[in-house]
Amino acid sequence: MAREADGASPSAYGRIAVLELDPLGHRLRYVRLLLTAAPDAGLPLLLVPAAVRSSPEFAEHLADVAAEVVEVPGDRSAAVRAAVATAAAAGARLVVPDGDKNVAPLLVALARAGRAARPGVSLLLMRTVLPGGSERTTPGMAVKPPLAALLARLPGVRVRFLTDAFGVVVRRRGFPGIEPVRDPVAVPDDGPRAPRDPDAPFRLGVFGVISARKNVPLLLAALERVPDVHLVLAGRCDADVAAALTASSLSAQGRLHVDDRLLSEAEFDAAIAGVDAVAVLHDNDAPSGIVAEAAARGVPVLGPARGWASSMVTGTGIGEVAEVSGPDAVDGVADAVRRLRAAHPRRATAARRARARLGTEDFVRGLLGDVL
Structure with missing residues (x-):
């Protein structure tokens, strides 16, 4: 069977399990997009804590999506371990679109699961800022690059970083070998925009x-x-x-x-x-x-x-x-x-x-x- 450069088999998985632990911002829009794009081989799994499932953001973005909702623990490490086990049992690829805080817990969970019981994994780094930039330095900035590189080397694991929707930035310092995916923005089919009224504010x-x-x-x-x-x-x-x-x-x-x-x-x-x-x-x-x-x-x-x-x-x-x-x-x-x-x-x-x-x-x- 042919294999991709990052170790993922192109036909090994017919189902996905999407893990999301935080309902803030636009994260759930990403989750919705992934769930609705999932293949018809099996109903996708949506892995969320109870707090996310009961949030108004969940009601707005995900309540009407066809998916099997599985509640995971509120604790991050326990949630990631549960997600790995659930995806493996279902024969699904585990997809983590909000991956920044989940790199280390995922490394630990995959190591504990053992190679034979690991699901395939896709993880997205939404933030790839490094120390010394315009933002306040945090410990996570320093440890994320080597941990992400280690995760990306595991068989069956695909790590990507989120770039802008235009694709202006194609590589990130400190994350060599990790490829970008563009921020997903759909163009509305609403026809040409009317010229603005010069007399209006x-x-x-x-x-x-x-x-x-x-x-x-x-x-x-x-x-x-x-x-x-x-x-x-x-x-x-x-x-x-x-x-x-x-x-x-x-x-x-x-x-x-x-x-x-x-x-x-x-x-x-x-x-x-x-x-x-x-x-x-x-x-x-x-x-x-x-x-x-x-x-x-x-x-x-x-x-x-x-x-x-x-x-x-x-x-x-x-x-x-x-x-x-x-x-x-x-x-x-x-x-x-x-x-x-x-x-x-x-x-x-x-x-x-x-x-x-x-x-x-x-x-x-x-x-x-x-x-x-």
Whole structure:
């Protein structure tokens, strides 16, 4: 039987078992995509703790997916051991799309299972940041690369890293030999986007889980200096973000529009499509799904001058960037908003052009290629 370079047999598995231990952010959208792409050879298994199964995110993204739900323990190590045993007993490939915190537990679980009782495994590294970058150094940053390399060398194990939806970044320092899969972003079949009304207020949006790293206070301060731009926030806001919104004068001016709650997928899509530009001002070293979601709808992006999101914006020409730290950050972001508004038709054209680089096939094939 032919074997792939990473040791996975192309026809050994007809079923998948997907493990997810955290319902936050866009993780469950990945899980849904994998479950719905699973082959018809057997109902896929969905392995989740009780806390995930009872979460509102599960109800939104996974409640209607055809899968056999198996509850695993809440403790991470115990959950991974249970997932390995369950997948092996079912003759399924274990797929871990949120793999960063599960590399070490998976190594231990596979070693304990023994080679004869191991399932095939596909694991996705969603974050491949290393010490010394723009983010606070953690112990996990240092140990993840050697542990991931060790895991990838095991027979039947496939390790991939998540790159941006455009494929701008194709390799990651510290993770040699680990191939990328693109962040899956589907292009909606909604026809051409209507030109914006030049007499309407320019609407800039922030979406998703709106935490401190999205630099909302900086954006609020910058928009004080661009008086004809409105700010739209849709998604759950962390407490510090909500406090900054309450203190902002944009609300009294009628320029602040907030929908602080968990959005359905349809509401999330409509929110992005309903603004003139999307602000993604975090400069962390990770791919931004929001940048690609905006481009999928022909919406330009205001991004940071550094980090992975910056590479996505500048590599496709879909927006403007600004420094998000330092004494001149407020003025810099305000200037970038003005440039984006002035160049909006050109940036919107670039966003529509970038849609051709998006899709879900690379993600699915990268993780499930040997069971499809």
